[in-house]
Amino acid sequence: MLDLSGLLIGLLQSGLGNLAAYLAAHVLLCLVPAFFIAGALTALVPKEAVTRYLGRRAPKFISYPASAVGGFVLAVCSCTIMPLFAGIYKKGAGLGPAITFLFVGPAINILALAYTGVAIGMDIALARIVLSMAFGIGIGLIMALLFRRDDAARDAAGPDAFAASASVPRASWLLLGLLVFLLIAGTLQIGLFTNTYAQVTLPVAGTDALQATLNRLVPFDPARGEEGVTVQGLLLIVLLLAIAGAAWRGLNHVDEGFNRWTAVTLALVAATLLIAALRLTPAADGLTMAFPGKFFAVGLALLGTWALARRGFEAYEMQEWLWETWRFVKQIFPLLIVGVFAVGAIRPLIRPEWIEAVAGSNTLFGNVVGVLFGVFMYFPTLVEVPIARLFLDLGMHRGPLLAYLMADPELSLQSILIIASVIGRRKAWTYVGWVALFSTLAGLLYGAWVDGASAWLILGGTAAGLALLALVLNRLAARGASALVAPKFPAPETVPVETPERP
């Protein structure tokens, strides 16, 4: 009995420790700006700026890349994904681009990318972007080939839902640019941002004792990838709680107008970002405060954002922006906190040997297990990231890790059922099969690169493989649909993956 309660307390401690470490170390400089970017994308970028490239008359070399890139702008909100997917499929560019959009969207939204980059590594975040765009376009083309007869019969009548066009106002571009700079300045580990340029020691007594207490309360083992809580982290957590309280009064009804609490909230957010960019070290004679480059960069970005928000926009636009940002926070953050706590609590129960035995090296089996785990486990948005981090710490190879990260947001039983209701069961399961195959492939390829294989060899092999696949499918489809006037499909490797020019 005593043993059991001791174990439970241990798990609770581990969960809280993980939560505190995450809040302090990863969340602030990455997720806070990312939430503001997501809000700005939703509130200040007209959706027509992207959807006009997805109409039924759009040529393939525009509609596929536009679907891939459109995910970044349009897929931040789940309100958009399914209606737009159905719209592109039924009334727009067709099954292929719709599938591309569906595949790429969840993988490259700004929140997932920023969080993956900071918590796991920029290499995985970049691999996630590049591979999901390339494979998203590949899967789209394959689906369009397989079901070309069906696609030719889709609804071609009625007014064009994608005719409306709009351009992104210059002020929105500027604001997004500033916010992205804020995100990069706070998270990128390069000398310019991490070198210390000034240092002062505040005469605050007792911080070293506080640190010792914290280390006792949240014991951690760096060898297992665990992180403790610092005095700075504690300060930031207190500030986060204050922001939550102020935002409840200041942002819940911000769409009806600003109030005093809105100002308090924004001031607290700015202060938190600045303090998070500092480096505080407790010492016997006081608290040493170091100013790295990122402190100044974050300060500049905040000033610029404030000036632009005051001058470049209508009050209503700013209210919308803050409202959308807060809505994302309310929707995603509570689940993320629960997820991070749970991950921390189960961490001591999982033995590294298990993970290493299954996915410790870049094998086909390891990658398949990663994908299957992603499909059958359903985690709320962003929770896949701390889970991936847990696996990484316990010895998972980066290849299978990427396979898991590719499959998890794309496929869950729930989303498969919704997709089936739009495009039918046969197409939906075909899609699932291709996603599983390509995610496994992505993991294997990335794993091979991590293990030291030449990047050119991998790229060449991928291109050749995709070309061969396209050739075979083209044969099959041509045999099956000889009566149809077959439209020409470009082979996947000739499709430009770079972003189309935007207005």
Added chain:
Amino acid sequence: MALNIKVLGSGCANCARLEKHVKAAVEQLGVEATLIKTGDFDEYTKYNLLATPGLVVNDKLVAAGRVPAVSQIVTLLAKELA
């Protein structure tokens, strides 16, 4: 002429907010209007809606994927009445 207004979208926070804005706008104008809120996918397709919430006035989609301010909705409705 009475106004026939539909709010497309169910569940999401912005859909509820759009409904609230529409009610406020109708009240401000002091006109008669029927308001229906629906989350039916067929309705989305019928009006070519690509992103919820959508606002349909007299069978025309006038706003999609965003929540217009009350004053903007008042202008929209007034134009429809004129």
